[in-house]
Amino acid sequence: MAQQGAVAYCALLVFVIDGHALNTFFIFEIHPWSPMPVLKRLDQLLSNxxxxxxxxxxxxLKDKRVTVAGEYAKSPAQKVDAATVLVDGEPLDFPEGILVMLNKPLGYVCSHDSGEGMRIYDLLPERWEFRNPKIVSVGRLDKDTTGLILVTDDTKLVHQLTSPKHHVDKLYQVTVNSPLQPDIIEAFAKGVVLGDGAEQCLPAKVEIISENVANVTLNEGKYHQVRRMFAACGYHVEALHRSQFGPYSLHEPGQDLGQGEWQVVDFPA
Structure with missing residues (x-):
């Protein structure tokens, strides 16, 4: 994303009478500065x-569906500023990059492979799947998990939000098959040991909401981690829903997305 800066101007004024300098003034001003727009070939921009x-x-272009700065585009090779281009009278879709927050329904997969079933990408505008760089999910939710999934074409952001080094919090609501016992809070706080004891999770926070429902906050992303953590404590997860991922939440005021709904959000600061 382009960053705005500033340009400083400095001037020296010297008043001279009869060869003698009387007063000297410095004038210092700061003016906003914006970088020049990056020009791209029109055909490459539309393809990307x-x-x-x-x-x-x-x-x-032949069908007069593309305009540049209010004029019909003349050549696929012309260099353009994306902000001046319209297709069918509409601005281009997020030429600076895209980040989507989606409320994943049950039964959808976070895969581009249509052979795996209903895909989260089927819920988005079809042409977005042909963007270059390609849109991808930030991590994954399995087919039986619902809730917040982020989709972006920014590979650096994917790394920033999923790398174990960054410890990004994720909030889940978990429904289990039997009444939750208070000792699970301490077990998660110490770090649950998975499977045969060879792998220990980082400490996580559990808040028991009702007899069979808890909120869990963790900052790791191991394979099927939440389900495996509860299994290690003797519970079977019957429903799993993620409501928050880092700074993004499904249930902020004015941002209450229903199942299958999505919205474009700002990149993190």
Whole structure:
């Protein structure tokens, strides 16, 4: 994303009478500065944003579906500022990059492979899947887990939010098959040992909400971690829902997304 800066101007004024300097003044001003827009070939820009292939761009131009700065585009090769381009009268979809928060329904997979069943990408505009860089999920939720999943074309952000080094908090609501005992709070706080004892989780926070429901906050992303942690404590997870991932939440005011709904959100500061 482009960053704004500032330009400083300094001037020296000297008043001279009869060859003698009387007064000297410095004038110092700071003015906002914005970088020059990056110009790209029109066909490459349209292709990267999923509107068409580079070869197909000429047909959009021929049909007068593309304008640049209010004029019909003349050549697929012309260099353009993305902010000045319209397709079918609409601005381009997020040429600076995209970050989507989606409330994943039950039964959907976080895979691009249509052979695996219903995909989260089927819930988004079709052309977004043809963007370059490709949109991907930030981590994954399994088929039987619902809730917040982020989708982006920013690979650095994916690493920032999923790398174990960054310890990004994730909040889940868990429903289990039997009444929760208070000792699970201490077990999670100490770090649950998984499986045959060869792998220990980092400490996590459990808040018991009702007899069979708890909120769990953790900052790791091991395979099926929440289900395995509860299994290690003698419970079977019947429902799992993620409501928060780092600074993003499904249930902020004005941001209460229903199942299958999504919205574009700002990149983290």
């Amino acid at each position: 944003l999923g509107y068409c292939s580079r070869k197909e761009a000429r047909y959009l």
